[in-house]
Amino acid sequence: MELELGAVRAFVAVAEDRYFGEAAIRLGISQQAVSKRIARLESDLGLTLFYRSRNGADLTEDGRAFLVHARALVGIADQAVELLRGRRRALRVDVLDTRLASIDLIRGFHQAVDGVEVDIVTSDGFRSARDALARGAVDAVLCRVPGPLDDMIDCVPVHLEPVHLLAGRGHRFAGRERVETAELAGATAWMPGNAEGSEWAEFYRLLGAAFGIRIDTSGPHFGYEHYVETIGSGGRIGFAGEGTRLPWHPDVVQIPITAPVPVYPWSLLRHRQNQHPALDLLTRHLVARRRPLDPAHQWLPDADHAAFTRDRARP
Incomplete structure (x- = not known):
């Protein structure tokens, strides 16, 4: 029996994301294709690897036993491909996350600059960025930078993304074209995806503290589909970046926030010893399109102000 690497990769993705739809987004294939690969793998092995339920896919005992080896197989395959790519790798x-505004920044670069191959990676943002850059696992990271960086890592501010309000159609804000930030004082925004210790969780905590908004991070977080469905079916509100690709729901509206506009700061991180020929091209492309902070009309945490108010960085 020979295992198909694509099926093993799909197994690892579902095991880590718990949802076939989430795994499909990560792999860049359809959910049906993921299901077929898992079914074939289970058939080849003669084992059941997942228990399926409305709350996602959980590993069986056999699935947990296989996961360690599956990750090793995928890792070895990726290393072999990387070695063959040599100096001209993507x-x-x-x-x-591929559903955030950061993916549009990179897509714009790929469309504007000919001859540059790009590999998209997703991880834990700032928490994993420094180590990944130092190891050369990635060439650049797009994230918010909430704290100090190593001397060998450059931080280039590239994008300020307006934050929007999410509300169900029955909510008092639902019929509004825009909502002023002051009107949210005393409200509770439900944000179950705000992982403890993450830079986005800190951003929304600071936003809440600045304007008297309670941020409820209670979960569990079952993904964007569940998040939007829950907003639409109850009296809760939430936040999302303007560029976030949320699943459409008939009972959820997305409303711009004004006076001031909260903006989420995206920066490009790169290691100074990284000599990839496309890295400077990417940096110049993003910097050239960056809009400056407007302190009179936009809100940004104090910790992010310095990076977005100084002169445009040079690669």
């Missing part, structure tokens, strides 16, 4: 960019 530019590896960590975008945090």
